[in-house]
Amino acid sequence: MMYSSKMKKITKLVLILILLSNLTYSQELSGIIKYNGSLNKTYIDSILKTIYNNKNIPHTHKEFAKNEYGSAVDVDYYLHFKNNQSYFYYNDALELETGHNPTSSLIGKMPFYRNIKANNIIEINQYVGTINRKPLQWKITNKTKKIGKYVCNQALATETLFSRQGHYYTEKVEAWFTTEIPVSIGPKLYTGLPGLVLKVKTDKFTMMATEINLNPKKEISITVPNLDKIITQEQANKKWEELAEASKQRR
Known part of the structure; x- marks a missing residue:
């Protein structure tokens, strides 16, 4: 038991040293990563079961939910870095062709900007404003696996979210990152690890890197948001609460 605990501490120390040493090297790296986003079947089954077991929900609404989730298709996201x-x-090209898709609604459509040196994660949210998101507190484990040709390490965290019903809840997050691509970035706010995040799994969805194009010849564009009107996570939460309350009053 003592040996296992000591090995965990050594592993974490090594990863921290890798992160620090990679900061300089990462300046030379650039790339475009394509991610596939999909809803987890266990989540869809759970949602539909809850809906169908609720006697207060009309049958027509139950059928609508069944068709809605049954028609959910995978979506694409892109990560540019340099x-x-x-x-x-989010790549909305498919949605423009097929219409509303619950997959993108649940995973999210808002863009994220990150500056590694400033250690910030900025969500550009069209409803409440430009948010300086709080970083997740990751716990790196000893588990490893290969994703494509890259050896990845597992990291776990808990994310606090705000529901459309007006209350807070938490979700477990599992990320797999590779130190073979030494950039402390990933999809959405799933960043801050000693390497590129190739896979993220939450209770609701999974995001997997499907294309990795490092140091491409084409110019990489980075959209930098206006940081003059940035709001804190707490201010954003307050706005979400106000929107949820306003929605209740309109019913």
Whole structure:
């Protein structure tokens, strides 16, 4: 038991040293990463079971939910990075063709900007404003696995979210990152680890890197948001509460 605990501490120390040593090297790296986003089947089954077991929900609404989740399709996201900056965004081309898709609604459509040196994670949210998101507190484990040709390490965290019903809840997050691509970035706010995040799994969805294009010849564009009107996570939460309350009053 003592040996296992000591090995965990050594592993974490090594990863921290890798992160620090990679900060300089990462300045030379650039790339475009494509992620596939999909809803977890266990989540869909759980949601539909809850809906169908609720006697207060009309049958027509139950059928609508069944068709809605049954028609959910995978979506694509892109992550651009260079010069210690990154920009993550949703590719809405498929949605323009197929219409509303619950997958993108649940995973999210808002872009994220990150400046590694400034250690910030900025969500550009069209409803409440430009948010300086709080970083997740990761716990790096000893588990490893290969994703494609890259050896990845597992990291776990708990994310606090705000529901459309007006209350807070938490979700477990599992991320797999590789130190073979030494940039402390990933999709959405799933960043801050000693390497590129290739896979994220939450209770609701999974995001997996499907294309990795490092140091491409084409110019990489990074959209830098206006940081003059940035709001804190607490201010954003307050606005979400106000929107939820206003929605209740309109019913």
